[in-house]
Amino acid sequence: MIIVTKPGIQEAELDHIRERVESLGLRTHVSRGEQRTIVGCIGDEERLQELPLLSMAGVEQVLPVLKPYKLAAREFSAGPTLVRVGGAEIGGSELAVIAGPCSVEGREMLRETAFAVQDAGARLLRGGAFKPRTSPYSFRGLGEQALELLAEVRRESGLPVVTEVMDTRQVDIVAQYADMLQIGARNMQNFALLSEVGRLHRPVLLKRGMSATVLDLLLAAEYIMAQGNMNVVLCERGIRTFETATRNTFDLAAIPVLKRETHLPVIADPSHAGGRRELVAPLAYAAVAAGADGLMVEVHPNPEQALSDGDQSLSLAEFESMMRVVGELAGVVGRRLPATAAVAA
Ligand code: PEP
Ligand code: MN
Numbered sequence: 550m551i552i553v554t555k556p557g558i559q560e561a562e563l564d565h566i567r568e569r570v571e572s573l574g575l576r577t578h579v580s581r582g583e584q585r586t587i588v589g590c591i592g593d594e595e596r597l598q599e600l601p602l603l604s605m606a607g608v609e610q611v612l613p614v615l616k617p618y619k620l621a622a623r624e625f626s627a628g629p630t631l632v633r634v635g636g637a638e639i640g641g642s643e644l645a646v647i648a649g650p651c652s653v654e655g656r657e658m659l660r661e662t663a664f665a666v667q668d669a670g671a672r673l674l675r676g677g678a679f680k681p682r683t684s685p686y687s688f689r690g691l692g693e694q695a696l697e698l699l700a701e702v703r704r705e706s707g708l709p710v711v712t713e714v715m716d717t718r719q720v721d722i723v724a725q726y727a728d729m730l731q732i733g734a735r736n737m738q739n740f741a742l743l744s745e746v747g748r749l750h751r752p753v754l755l756k757r758g759m760s761a762t763v764l765d766l767l768l769a770a771e772y773i774m775a776q777g778n779m780n781v782v783l784c785e786r787g788i789r790t791f792e793t794a795t796r797n798t799f800d801l802a803a804i805p806v807l808k809r810e811t812h813l814p815v816i817a818d819p820s821h822a823g824g825r826r827e828l829v830a831p832l833a834y835a836a837v838a839a840g841a842d843g844l845m846v847e848v849h850p851n852p853e854q855a856l857s858d859g860d861q862s863l864s865l866a867e868f869e870s871m872m873r874v875v876g877e878l879a880g881v882v883g884r885r886l887p888a889t890a891a892v893a894a
Contacts, residue, residue, distance in 0.1 A: 550597055551624055552588040553610040562607035563588070569600055578620065578779075582627025589614075589625045591775075616810075618767045620774035621781075626812035632780045634752045635709025635728045637672040639782050640814030644875065644884050645843030647711055647754075647816070648868060649675035651858035652688060653695035656702075661850045663706045665865040669872040670886040673729070674699070674708040675845060679715050680857060681735045688856040696726040703728070711754055711845075717745045724751055734759050734786055734821070737769050747776025754782050754845070756818065759789045763803055767811060782814045783807055784845060785836070787822030796824020796861070799832050804839040816843035820861045826852065829863055830871040837878045844875070 552566060566588055567577045575592030590597060594613065602611045616622045632639045639645040648666035653659050653676040663674050678695035680688065691698075699710040709728035714720055715736060723730060729752040736742055737758035746753050753773055757766045770781045785804055787797025799822035807815045819832030833844050849855045849862040863871065876886045 550590040550594050551612045551614055552590065552602060552608055553612065554586045554588065554607050555609045556584060558586055558607035562605070566602075566605055566608065569605070570597070573597065573599065578625070580625065580627040585627050587625070587627045589619065591619060617764070618771040618811075620779070621767050621770045621811045621813060623810055623812050628812065630779065630812045630814060632752050632782050632814055634673060634711070635703075636707065637709055639752075639816065640842050642884055643672075644837065644841075644879050644886055645673065645814075645816065646671040646872070646875070646886070647673040647675045647843065647845040648848045650677075650849050650855065651820075651847045651862060652677040652680050652690050652856055653698050653712075654691070654856050656698050658850050659698050659702050660705065662848055662865065663702045663708055665850075666848055666868060667706055667708055669869040670876060671846075671872075672708070672887055673711055674702065674706070675711045675731075675847075677857070678712050678723070679719060681713070681715055681733050682857070693722060696723065700726045714742070714746065717741050720745045720749070724749055728752070729754055729782075732756060732769075734761075737761055737766065740772055743769055743772035744776055747773040747778045750778055750780065752780040752782065753778065754784055754816075756784045756786050757788065757800075757803070759787075759797065761788070763806055763810070766807070770811070770813060782816060782842075783811070784816050784818050785822075785841075786818035786845075795822070795828060797822050799823065799835075801835055801839050804836060804841050808840050814842040815840075816845055817841045818845040820845070820847040820858070820863075824861050826861055826863060826867070829861065830867075830874065833871060833875060834878055837875055837884070838882060840882065846871075 573596040578589040580587045648671040680690035711729040713731040714723040731754045790798040817836035847862045848868045852859045852862040
């Protein structure tokens with residue numbers, strides 16, 4: 550249930566509404582927009598029948614949320630959610646580009662990539678420390694050593710870092726270093742892991758599962774939010790279909806559908822969607838045109854030598870030229886890249 554309050558509601562009136570709702574055993578969540586404040590009620594809605602909500606001072610409207618997800622539902626928030634990660638923001642008018650290698654392979658490659666992507670307009674650095682690999686014999690990441698390198702390069706560049714956490718047992722160690730925790734496609738329905746990252750208030754990048762529907766993705770976000778962590782960013786990264794010409798099938802329509810359904814920011818990962826370097830830029834352009842709040846792109850100083858996902862990794866120069874076009878397209882759809890970027894010069 551959502552309680553829409555009157556413009557200019559007093560704090561005491563708001564507190565009173567919350568107290569009455571909470572006295573019935575429900576939880577409340579307040580969302581303050583420019584015009585309105587909304588009180589979301591979570592719990593057994595039947596019990597709210599006992600309360601004459603409309604007669605309370607400051608209440609304008611009471612609406613049921615008919616969707617299976619509540620906290621993630623667009624109606625639940627007075628406006629789009631802005632997720633702050635270090636100095637970066639995801640979900641605002643500036644496109645948030647997360648770039649970096651698939652896996653952290655060493656200090657030099659990470660530093661070189663970080664400074665290059667930063668100059669090209671990226672606001673966050675990615676890099677896998679614990680890698681989910683289809684084969685157990687593939688390179689599975691440098692683990693804690695990679696986390697230390699990410700923290701070191703963050704200190705030098707100022708870029709906040711995003712890295713994947715694969716297991717509930719890794720959450721504490723990854724959270725010691727990362728500014729944003731990534732839940733990968735293979736773990737999108739690992740409900741124990743979702744709840745665990747929900748208990749921390751660290752921002753979460755939640756990637757769509759390979760065979761997950763949009764509804765599954767929103768309900769996975771709900772798991773995190775139900776633990777009190779509202780800082781969730783959704784990522785379309787392609788789904789598995791009968792098509793084999795691309796690594797996955799990029800579900801472009803999911804971007805505007807998600808933007809319609811939820812207040813959470815939505816970004817796209819054209820690298821894992823396409824699986825090949827020449828597909829990354831066109832898919833990135835399409836995502837920006839479709840309304841994505843940002844991109845996640847794999848970049849490597851020497852893709853031919855990459856220990857994971859070399860085929861889909863852009864070189865530093867390729868990333869830079871892609872970002873020039875992203876900057877132009879951003880302008881067409883009313884967005885922009887950070888002003889400090891070399892592309893803006
Ligand atoms: C990744 O971003 O490195 C990754 C493994 O992606 P996904 O979980 O989308 O396959
Ligand atoms: Mn990868």
